[in-house]
Amino acid sequence: MxxxxxxxxxxxxxxxxxxxxxxxxxxxxxxxxxxxxxxxxxxxxxxxxxxxxxxxxxxxxxxxxxxxxxxxxxxxxxxxxxxxxxxxxxxxxxxxxxxxxxxxxxxxxxxxCDSSNTSPLYSxxxxxxxxxxxxxxxTDDSCIRIVRKNGKTSLHTAARIGYHRIVKALIERDPGIVPIKDRKGQTALHMAVKGKNTDVVEELLMADVSILNVRDKKGNTALHIATRKWRPLMVQLLLSYETLEVNAINGQNETAMDLADKVPYGESKMEIIEWLTEAGAKNARNVGKVDEASELRRTVSDIKHNVQAQLNENAKTNKRVTGIRKELQKLHREAIQNTINSVTMVATLIASIAFVAIFNLPGQYFQDVKDGGDIDHLGRLGNWCPEASYQDCK
Structure with missing residues (x-):
């Protein structure tokens, strides 16, 4: 009609x-x-x-x-x-x-749903x-699993926008939606670190920390995404998790540090690089290689520890510092034999100069018990390297 x-x-x-x-x-x-x-x-x-x-x-x-x-x-x-x-x-x-x-x-x-498979819940x-x-x-909590044609759930987009209370409500209803990936292979965590609400990131990781190092189809982890999007607070938060793979390499052969180098100069860049460096982040080309600066610090620290131990022993027993000389001679021989390890060489030179300055005082001698009591002045330390050419030491 x-x-x-x-x-x-x-x-x-x-x-x-x-x-x-x-x-x-x-x-x-x-x-x-x-x-x-x-x-x-x-x-x-x-x-x-x-x-x-x-x-x-x-x-x-x-x-x-x-x-x-x-x-x-x-x-x-x-x-x-x-x-x-x-x-x-x-x-x-x-x-x-x-x-x-x-x-x-x-x-x-x-x-x-509509033609893009968007549900009323999503909207x-x-x-x-x-x-x-x-x-x-x-009424029907199963609709929480409905994904759009692009593979995104309501959690993906709520996390990206930064709606903490929505994210919390969705996770409480069904924690199983947290690791769901969209068509790009990204989880809600990848989306969340693009935003600025750190509470959302914490909520997601509290529900399922296993998503921390999940890679999308381009090999990017959440740390890669946060760095590329210039999100220093997100980077700092992710780095606070011990299980984070700081030097994960994506499909473009880039670590988070490589991406940080591409960030335009500014406060965000400096903060991101500083925090990544403190966490031991490296460029992809250096992953798996020895960090010479760190190795040098460790070597000098070991020398300092050994010397202090010898000095403490000397104070207790009134022995001369023969042990110190032998320790330095051992390090020097190792450095000469391994010319590639420039770190050990540098550490030895530093130690040699430092110990000469400390112990080369009037009346200070080494007591060489092994040689039957012969007295050698500390100046013999000079025979190790300072009197030789740099090329010989190297």
Whole structure:
């Protein structure tokens, strides 16, 4: 039955005005006059919107309640030109009361998606509508696993935007969504470190720390992403986890340090490089190689420890410092035999000069017990290297 234009226009006008009394009167008149309520329900504007859609989008809860009885699921699921049905647009706009009215009649609407496979839950989550999210999950929590055509869940995008309370609510309902990857191979953690809310990152890692070193399809970990996006606080937070792979190499043969070198100069770059360096980060070309600076520090530290031990022993037993000389001679021989290890050579030279300065005082001698009591002045240390050419030492 064709719908009289006057009834059509009057109904839409009343709905847009959120005039519940007028809507009630129009529906009663239509029914009394034999006008098809089904035809009235199916009527659409030029934008493809039904009266129910208009009321749902506006959040007119009372009007929605009046209109729902004249709709069946098929008419209620009609999409506008924006590719949304009435329930979906209500969820997107955050109209909790309207959402509950729909769910009370058709709970299956929770899993009805648009052409990009975007669910009403997703649309509510990415708008930070927590009450709507909870209402949908209370009705059907399985829709939390719905992924869009790009592979992203509602958790992915909520984490990227930084909606901590949404992320927390989703994880509490189903922790199993945390490691889900999108079509790029990225988890919600990859998305979260692109943003600025560190609470979201902590929430994700508290739920499943195994995602810390997960790589996307390009081999990037969350640390790679955070560095590339110039997120110093994210980098610092990730580095606080002991299980983080600081020197993970991606598909482009880059570590986080390589990416940090590409960051435009500024405060963020300096902070990121400083924290990466403190954590032992390296460029990809140096991964697996000995860090000469660190090796030098360790060698000098070992020498200092050994010398202190000899001095302590000397103070207790009144022995001369023969042990120190032998230790230095041993280090010197090792350095000469291994000319490639320049670190040990440098450390030995430093130690030699330092010990000569400390012990080469008038009246200080070495007691060489092994040679039967011969007395050698400490100046014999000079025979190790200082009197030789640098090329001989090297």
């Amino acid at each position: 064709d719908l009289p234009p006057l009834s059509h226009q009057a109904l839409f006008a009343a709905v847009r005005s959120a005039d519940a009394a007028a809507v009630r009167a129009l529906l009663a008149d239509a029914e009394a006059s034999g006008t098809s309520l089904a035809a009235l329900a199916a009527a659409q504007t030029d934008a493809g919107e039904t009266a129910l859609y208009v009321a749902a989008e506006a959040g007119s809860e009372e009007v929605v309640r009046l209109l729902l009885p004249i709709y069946d699921l098929e008419d209620a699921s009609v999409r506008s030109r924006l590719d949304l049905d009435a329930f979906h647009v209500a969820a997107k706009q955050g109209h909790t009361g309207v959402v509950k009215e729909f769910l009370g009649r058709w709970p299956e609407l929770c899993s009805v 509510a989550a990415v708008k930070d509508h927590l009450d709507v999210v909870n209402a949908i999950l209370d």
